Amino acid sequence: MCGLLGATIASGPAAAAATGKLSISNRDVLPGSRSVVLSAIQNKVENAQRTHRTATLVLRNTGNASLKVTSLSATGPFTLTSSRARPFVLKKGESTTVTATFTATTGTKDGQWLLGTGSIRWTSAGTAHRATIKLSGWWQKYSEHNLEPSLATLVHRFGYKSKMPADAHTGKGRYKRFSKDEVLSSYWTRYTKSKRARITQLGAFHTYPSGVYVSKYSRGKKDKVFRIFSGHVNDSQSVLPRRADGARGTATFTSKAAFGIKIDSEYSDHRFNNAAADRAAGCVGTCGQHVRFFKVRNANGNVKKGKYIMTMDFSGVNYDFNDNVFLLENVKPA
Ligand SMILES: [Ca+2]
Numbered sequence: 001m002c003g004l005l006g007a008t009i010a011s012g013p014a015a016a017a018a019t020g021k022l023s024i025s026n027r028d029v030l031p032g033s034r035s036v037v038l039s040a041i042q043n044k045v046e047n048a049q050r051t052h053r054t055a056t057l058v059l060r061n062t063g064n065a066s067l068k069v070t071s072l073s074a075t076g077p078f079t080l081t082s083s084r085a086r087p088f089v090l091k092k093g094e095s096t097t098v099t100a101t102f103t104a105t106t107g108t109k110d111g112q113w114l115l116g117t118g119s120i121r122w123t124s125a126g127t128a129h130r131a132t133i134k135l136s137g138w139w140q141k142y143s144e145h146n147l148e149p150s151l152a153t154l155v156h157r158f159g160y161k162s163k164m165p166a167d168a169h170t171g172k173g174r175y176k177r178f179s180k181d182e183v184l185s186s187y188w189t190r191y192t193k194s195k196r197a198r199i200t201q202l203g204a205f206h207t208y209p210s211g212v213y214v215s216k217y218s219r220g221k222k223d224k225v226f227r228i229f230s231g232h233v234n235d236s237q238s239v240l241p242r243r244a245d246g247a248r249g250t251a252t253f254t255s256k257a258a259f260g261i262k263i264d265s266e267y268s269d270h271r272f273n274n275a276a277a278d279r280a281a282g283c284v285g286t287c288g289q290h291v292r293f294f295k296v297r298n299a300n301g302n303v304k305k306g307k308y309i310m311t312m313d314f315s316g317v318n319y320d321f322n323d324n325v326f327l328l329e330n331v332k333p334a
């Protein structure tokens, strides 16, 4: 058998050289495998206050030979670290983790995005490679204090090119589209009926400490709510806040019929919301629009079917519409 195998190889085309291949994934899932969004508060309210300051990247060798990770580095106020001294070898099929950390301790403003690039250098079969990671961090000097990221910049750091309101504060809860990408729909349904819908929290920028409850309800039935997501009380000023049970801030749900969404006290059906505070703040016309939906556009500007940004503002406080920001997947207007 050995002779036959040898003859087959000798008569066929030259076999491809065995090489390692580095595949990278991000345990945050969002924004993606090569992009990380983090945040930090310099002067926390208390030790228990938590922001999403680190992300874990999983490096796996999916090739057919060993590879060697030679260096980890980052520009800007970030580090990429590993418990393994460099260089280290990843055998075929082996994986390890690298931690991306936002290290900023100061800024030129009291709240700003700071950017950097992570580099993972590796070699295999005599060839050197470099994988790059896009790093974004929101640095905030104090919790709240009008130092939160705007809705538009928060959404854009996740790689979405959706046309977000330049100034979310102006409408004061008016029932009107902010931009061509806003969808005025009080009720929703699943995009693909055979699959569950998913909700993932991109950011929480509201009073610390407080969690968030997200529920669905049947059309027109505001008191019959079913909980689909609970946010962590210690993460109320952070990107990618955790779920109340400490897990990654995402959950799936299903619904046979069209559903509305209630986020704490605010409904996706504006008619159920108290608009008195809106009018007192200067809203004219139809008011009460405290939960808003936007189409998701990818980096190329193309609309992603079945995906929407859902955001909300607690009525009458400041109308920044970044209080709780979510990505909804596998949904469409009903
Ligand atoms: Ca607000």
Ligand SMILES: [Ca+2]
Binding pocket: 148, 205, 206, 320, 321, 322, 323
């Ligand atoms: Ca806010």
